[in-house]
Amino acid sequence: MRIDTLTALWSLLPIACLNVLVWLYFTGWFHLEASSNLLTSVPNLPTSKMASSIKRLTSVIQNATAKHSATVIFIHGLGDSGQGWAPVGEELGQYLPHVKFIFPNAPSQPVTLNFGMRMPSWYDIVDLGDLNQEQDEKGMLASRQQVMQIVRDEIEENGIPANRIVIGGFSQGCVMGLLTGLTAEYKFAGIVSLSGYVPLHKKFMNMVSDANRKTPIFWGHGDADQVVRYPYGVNSVDLLKANKYNVNFNTYPGMGHGSCNQEIRDLLAFLKQTIPEDSA
């Protein structure tokens, strides 16, 4: 397969993104306990009836090259943009001509931890020492609404049913993919979770809907990840599996906070299985 010739696409991911993440790592932001959140109240998730006032995100769009019958929505990480992952869409698109790729751009907003500097971010990162209490749930839910609007547009305006949509992302985008995907009223074809974590810990399991209890989840994580460390991936997958989710967990030996050719090959296999061309 030609995907074997994939060059080092990962070097194209903006360096700025990594600088921020490395800084976060060294300040200790990611040193969280994955299971110690005792909050149990469940927010009222907005429904589609509240959609009219949502500000739409811009996105990098890669159209299907054959008849469009499935869509992948892939969400970038902190400090990045949709463009950062577009080369991956181009590569995958060669093998998935029926698939449209949508890479939404995060709004630019001040990130408290980074001295309030504005950067593309799906939610704020507030507190270094006590992340368990202080994850920016409000910001996450606001971004969730915007990502959900993309899903709704795809279903209602472009006629792609949810069971032909895969949603997911990388790092902070992985969090958004899980939050949007697993709390949705729609049943998706699949969820892609790269180098991220389940947000809001145990509370998250009180927020999920029933629609995606059996939806296949592709999880990729490098065991040398120094940013969202590997044990957080493992803990997140354990939490999902304990709640009977259908998670396909892939460890990439030696991989840091990024991706690698093998992961993209595995992702391609997952997409071919969950949104095959011929069942359209």
Ligand SMILES: *[C@@H]1O[C@H](CO)[C@@H](O)[C@H](O)[C@H]1NC(C)=O
């Ligand atoms: C993608 O398809 C849409 C709808 O058919 C069209 O409006 C848009 O111009 C296309 N974009 C590109 C880059 O071809």
